[in-house]
Amino acid sequence: MISSLLIANRGEIACRIIRTARRLGIRTVAVYSDADAKALHVREADEAVHIGPSPAAESYLVGEKIIAAAKDSAAEAIHPGYGFLSENADFAQAVIDAGLIWVGPKPESIRAMGLKDAAKKLMDEAGVPTTPGYLGEKQDVDFLAEQAEQIGYPVLIKAVAGGGGKGMRKVETAEDFSDALQSCRREAKAAFGNDIVLLEKWIESPRHIEVQVFGDSHGNVVHLFERDCSLQRRHQKVIEEAPAPGMDAETREEVCAAAVRAAKAVDYEGAGTIEFIADASEGLRADRIWFMEMNTRLQVEHPVTEEITGQDLVEWQLRVASGEKLPKTQDELSIDGWAMEARLYAEDPASGFLPSTGRLEFLSFIDEKPGVFRVETGVEQGDSVSPFYDPMIAKLVARAPTREDAIGDLQVMVRNSNIWPVKTNAGFLYRCLESESFRAGDITTAFIAEAGDSLIPPAEPADAVWAAAALRFQDEIEGSAQKDGTGANGPWVAGSGFRLNGAPRREMAISSGGESRVLPFDERGDEADGWLYHAARMDHGDAWLVVDRGQPYRFVMARSEGAAAGAASDGAILSPMPGKIIAVSVAAGDTVAKGDKLVTLEAMKMEHSLTAPFDGTVAELNAETGGQVSEGTLLVQIEAGEE
Secondary structure (H helix, E strand, O other): OOEEEEEEEOHHHHHHHHHHHHHOOOOEEEEEEEHOOOOOOHOOOEEEEEEEEEOOOOOOOHHHHHHHHHHHHHOOOOOOOOOOOOOOOHHHHHHHHOOOEOOOHHHHHHHHHHHHHHHHHHHOOOOOOOOOOOOOOOOOHHHHHHHHHOOOOOOOEEEEEEEEEEEEEOOOHHHHHHHHHHHHHHHHHHOOOOOOOOEOOOOEEEEEOOOOOOOOOOEEEHHHHHHEEEEEEEEEEEEEEEEOOOOHHHHHHHHHHHHHHHHHHHHOOEEEEEEEEEEOOOOOOOOHEEEEEEEEOOOOOHHHHHHHHHHOHHHHHHHHHHOOOOOHHHHOOOOOOEEEEEEEEEHHHHOEEEOOOOOOOOOOOOOOOOEEEEEEEEOOOOOOOOOOOOOOOOEEEEEOOOHHHHHHHHHHHOOOOOEEOOOOOOHHHHHHOHHHHHHHHOOOOOOHHHHHHHOOOOOOOHHHHHHHHHHHHHHHHHHHHHHHHHOOOOOOEEEEEEOOOOOOEEEEEEEEEEEEEEEOOOOOOOOOHHHEEEEEEEOOOOEEEEEOOEEEEEEEEOOOOOHHHHHOOOOOOEEOOOOOEEEEOOOOOOOOOOOEEEEEEEEEOEEEEEEOOOOOEEEEEEOOOOEEEEEOEEEEEEEEEEO
């Protein structure tokens, strides 16, 4: 077995590899850029080596630096994770030439599957069904247009070196073909340095089915069944599950056998995924499922396969790289239960899914429970989401006996993910999971695009969410009053009006965002409904985070009567938008008067002065000149002075 391992990656996959390596007694070495100097994977590894500036092109994508780090740290092997250099055959060869163990397939296998046209030809020869289309060397416009006519519109133009949806265009009519081809070529040239394309028949009811395969150096290849990754947004996977809904035993056997033939055709070793496109217009049928491409690495969604098979695929990788045989034969592998994974990203669905960066002031997930709830993450509370890398915060994985139960458990996980002020797609994920089409297993890769704004959570909290927040504050107030013996009266409760033998009317003012409301203290609204909303007490200020189907809203107590309390009435000065701090006018402990300038923020090419909402003291200062902040970041906390 390998004794020491360098992980040429970052984030959650680096942490996940470290966890298995530690269990196997393998010493781990992390690499990190400037931006990741304090990252979780650096903290968890036995040793860490700095490899350069924050941009990936100057650090994680520089093979020479990674190999040098392995040599300097006396690492025996390199695991590439996924992304970055994981499918770079030249890097794999350089690792081997340096006398190190490459935890991945042979470089020639990576090359064989690296170009889509060559891979499809190879699959045809191996008896693996491929999508009808054209994948020849002739690339002039008129000839390709003729081929498209023969295939029949709509057709898909796809860059042979493409991936992640880049260099890909659907063409509906012959009139649109030339413009789409030119656009596809430009994008492919810029992204991959290769503008050669292939043509495929457009599948009208497409499902994305993929099969996990594994090979060793002793000639053994097995499959670990299929996954369904049809829920996608712009060709990026959102929710994955295993097994695939609607897959019968006969179809599974044929598709998985084709995947094994594909892996054997390139003498495959290690973890790989054979991706298929299925025409699901008449359900999943073996004669309507075609090879699409092979990913010669571990997939992001590998945990769902681990959960239904009970196998640790990273352990399999390490054992195969060490020269061992596969841990299981095909007959020893079976499906047990159902698993789903949701990719939780730092992005804002309401703003076109733009990345949301900044410090994770508040972060908590549901407690992990083996075989039920699993959280894969590379961050902890207080860490930051960097603008330099993929904005994934975590992968939420649920396993249950049935698909229906797995959906319900994953909804619980999404609802219990508390993140602030960085925006996430949690509310979007929840709405995908509760969709009737998804619950019925009746979706295609076009589902999200067709659903449109119906999957986007509202920016402002609904009335029921306000009521749920009020319940939290009210119960907290009553609990505090009972504890200190002051009764139901206190600074949070205003009594007004008088009636003989009647209780005074009591009110509380709470705020969320830019809105404040005065609510009757005893008005609980629809209590049964209100308690359905998950809530978490935040660490700073008198704040609750109330989560409505995954979408969080921050509430605070307003410290004066009426709705005029305002968003900063609790003294928490939050960044109103992403920007750069260009001036800090106070220090921690300073006394300030209402209206005093605290921080100046540069955003949208304008300067914005943030001022003290009342007389008080600077209790907390999180702003630093030159620092980049995200919307909602706590910059200054003001404590009111005694009256």
